[in-house]
Amino acid sequence: MTANVSSRIDTTTNISLSPSVAVYESLEYKTVSVFLVLLVCGVGIVGNIMVVLVVVTTRHMRTPTNCYLVSLAIADLTVLVAAGLPNVSDSLTGTWVFGHAGCLGITYLQYLGINVSSCSITAFTVERYIAICHPMKAQTVCTVSRAKRIIAGVWMFTCVYCMLWFFLVDIQVSQDGHVQCGYKVKRELYLPIYLIDFAIFYIIPLLLAIVLYGLIARILYLSPLPNHPDTSATTLRRSCREAPDSGKGGRQVRPAVMFSSRKQEHCSYHHKDCKNVA
Incomplete structure (x- = not known):
């Protein structure tokens, strides 16, 4: 068996x-x-x-x-x-x-x-x-x-x-x-x-x-997270819009800057007239 x-x-x-x-x-x-x-x-x-x-x-x-x-x-x-x-x-x-x-x-x-x-x-x-x-x-x-x-x-x-x-x-x-x-x-x-x-x-x-x-x-x-890029861009655009309008003479600054740039451009082409223009 x-x-x-x-x-x-x-x-x-x-x-x-x-x-x-x-x-x-x-x-x-x-x-x-x-x-x-x-x-x-x-x-x-x-x-x-x-x-x-x-x-x-x-x-x-x-x-x-x-x-x-x-x-x-x-x-x-x-x-x-x-x-x-x-x-x-x-x-x-x-x-x-x-x-x-x-x-x-x-x-x-x-x-x-x-x-x-x-x-x-x-x-x-x-x-x-x-x-x-x-x-x-x-x-x-x-x-x-x-x-x-x-x-x-x-x-x-x-x-x-x-x-x-x-x-x-x-x-x-x-x-x-x-x-x-x-x-x-x-x-x-x-x-x-x-x-x-x-x-x-x-x-x-x-x-x-x-x-x-x-x-x-x-x-x-x-580590701290960096600032959101949209925040910095919005702040920059806001400062650019508010800068010309701030103050009492804000609107008079822009024509003065434009006149100065045009005067420098005119002087670059006409060196002899620079003294007279100044």
Whole structure:
């Protein structure tokens, strides 16, 4: 009796798992997955390339803020290319086709783009905080040359930091002959690396962004609103209408001003008669 129950359970489990495997290997699944990956990567690549071209080719667009946006766009391009190609090949072939060097390089580029994106957003947040909350200091601190140096430092630091992944991944061949790009050692050894990566490139930028944007919101909320433009324009028009009519001799001022302007015009054309006219 117990053997019959166990056989039924095993049969039910096998039946429930077999359709999922068939779905992943079906032509419909591969077509839809490849189409979605190409759509997302294509739109992202075109959009980020346009951002870079607009900022680079237009002189007045070369501002500190746009420099950080260019760095972010290049980082996003790196992630889209490094993550999109493996997904397309995995969906079509079901195996790793880029070899050992491709496994190292693609993994490195994926983490490089993600980490640079986080650092670029953090630098952009700090620049916006200085520009809004300390506008006088921003004239000397928030410059294009300084932004370029910060971006270069971010990329150099991240490039060196992500070299660790060259020693952590490798290709693996399963029993059925499928080649995959995976971990080189046990997954438990990756926990400290993931925690450090998570803290440096997610927790710290997130907390810093919350604090700085909170200060920006406080400054914008407490700053007085400018006067309504219609009020100043109405006051100006009212003063212009009342000025000629104010006072007892208000109507006599206008002819005198007109006579003086005409006399100066006459003198400009007849220099010899200026003394006589005066």
